[in-house]
Amino acid sequence: MQPASVRTDSGGDSASASSAAGDADSAASVSASAPPVVSVGSRRSELALRQTHEVLRQLGPDCGRQFRIVHMDTIGDQILDRALSHIGDKGLFTQELDAALLSGQVQLVVHSLKDLPTQCPDGLAVPCILRRELPRDALVLHPRHVEADVKDLAGLPPGSVIGTSSLRRSAQLSRAHPGLRFQSVRGNLGTRWRKLNAQECGLDGLILAEAGLVRMGWTDRIACSLQHCLPAVGQGALAVQCRDGDQDTVRLLRPLLHRDSFLEAVAERSLLRALDGGCSVPLGVRSVWSEAAGDAPRRLKLEARVLSVDGTEVFEFEADEALTEDAGEEEAGPTSAKRRRQSAGEATKAEAAESPESPERFIGLHYPEPDGRDRRHLAACVRLGRRVADGLLALGAGPVLAAAKAAAKSAAGKLAPPVPQANAQPSC
Structure with a gap:
């Protein structure tokens, strides 16, 4: 199933936003019978865009809408030189998308549910959560370990370095596998993939959300699922956000709610x-x-x-x-x-x-x-x-819990203020 029509525009500055809005107005006015254009906000990463396209695919060609995807970078996408817990604690991947919704630049936004803070900004609502993928973590190994027929974390030699962006994963897995080292690795899935294969980064494996690997079509690289590692809140689920009171969008999304x-x-x-x-x-x-x-x-x-x-x-x-x-x-x-x-x-x-x-x-x-x-x-x-x-x-x-929060706050205070950079790439 394919949506009726999808276009993609870049967001991020008022000029491009105004131009994009003008394009949307032109597209909508080409014909009196043309379906209305709905602007959809998305993060710029390949996984985020795949997730957005999946939502539009499920809406289908008979929903009576055309769609224009506006992609943008969030603060969590731009600051890649430190762990997530050292940047801030809430809204790292949502604040810019929230602003686009509130300003009317977009009508709906597709999120990974685990990125959404538990307090929704005034004026916004989350009326739709799609059917959840299996919320498991998965191990992806460096090719040398795949060639050596290593199957899981227990098969890695002591001192092996495993990359993850999550304190939840590193805490659980370091308890279960004290002989391994767990290192913070930031960036989108493609970036982490390149870091795993880069010799200078010294990684033996990555721990990633299995749902993301499924959506990227990379299940062939999964060495094993980590059943004993409890997942994050909301992991594997997609959520769609809109303005509070936007009943047209709520009705549009209702068939997708699981x-x-x-x-x-x-x-x-x-x-x-x-x-x-x-x-x-x-x-x-x-x-x-x-x-x-x-x-x-x-x-x-x-x-x-x-x-x-x-x-x-x-x-x-x-x-x-x-x-x-x-x-x-x-x-x-x-x-x-x-x-x-x-x-x-x-x-x-x-x-x-x-x-x-x-x-x-x-x-x-x-x-x-x-x-x-x-x-x-x-x-x-x-x-x-x-x-x-x-x-x-x-x-x-x-x-x-208090000690974990205090440690993150202390670490953030000792670091130089983060400087967002366009198209930032994390170091090893």
């Missing part, structure tokens, strides 16, 4: 928000569904792991929540009249938005036109994330 993936995102982001986490915190999480059996409803389980930066301390907690089909099936417990109305789907829109279990209020996700069942399930997922966060904190994870 409900279970949305519910997983609500639970995982609720956990992240409750812990005030970000890229400076080694936090892994996995969502696991159990299907309904007999009179028992479906349940969503959240498995979470917090580690110290060096992987020497670890805290694990899991919990699950029933997703009932009928309001009368809710688990017993004290509740107010307002809470009962919300659970039954009878709350006013204002009451629903004010609820502490509202995904819109708590984690920046806006499920379009939820009915009573949707509201119950969304609230259950918010509760689940909070329960798991409370469980981790009760085990003593708080000081470890």
Whole structure:
């Protein structure tokens, strides 16, 4: 399936934006019957553009729109000489795209969900999460190890250097494989690929998100999936963002929304928000569904792991929540009249938005036109994330989280101020 029409423009300065907008206006006015042009924001990397094209492909040729892709660089794309946790903690790959949405330069933006902060900027909404790819990490080996028939991390010689941009990965894997060295490697997938093959970088392998490798068509280079490494919040999922109240765009995106993936995102982001986490915190999480059996409803389980930066301390907690089909099936417990109305789907829109279990209020996700069942399930997922966060904190994870944030802040303060550079390339 292909979208009706797609053009690509560069973003980044007012002149080019104005020119691009003028081009769009011209294209839209060629014929009174021509479909309206929708400007779509995307990061400039090949993976980001592939993901954007995949969303447009799924919208299909019968959606009644033409599309113009406006690609741009974010601060996270431009500053490549330091670890993500040393730049800042939130919005590293989204701020410029947010600004383009708010200014009207674009009508929607495609994101990797794991890049989206849990607090959505005022005036923006995330009404669509697509079906999630398997949220696993994968090992890619240097060709010399492939030729030597190495299959996994355990098969590498002691002292081997593994590149990753993630504290979460390095903390978990250094605990499981203390004989290996884990080194920060920044850049888009193509850049990291070149660094792996560059002799001067001295890398023996890379840890990457399997979903990105699948979308790039590079699955033949995967040595193994790392089942024991819990993934990042939202890993493997694509999210589409638009302006709050833009009902035309919300309706356009509605067929792409995958409900279970949305519910997983609500639970995982609720956990992240409750812990005030970000890229400076080694936090892994996995969502696991159990299907309904007999009179028992479906349940969503959240498995979470917090580690110290060096992987020497670890805290694990899991919990699950029933997703009932009928309001009368809710688990017993004290509740107010307002809470009962919300659970039954009878709350006013204002009451629903004010609820502490509202995904819109708590984690920046806006499920379009939820009915009573949707509201119950969304609230259950918010509760689940909070329960798991409370469980981790009760085990003593708080000081470890605080230490990780303090270490990132201290490291950032000791570095020279980052200077964004166009077309920046990271050093080894």
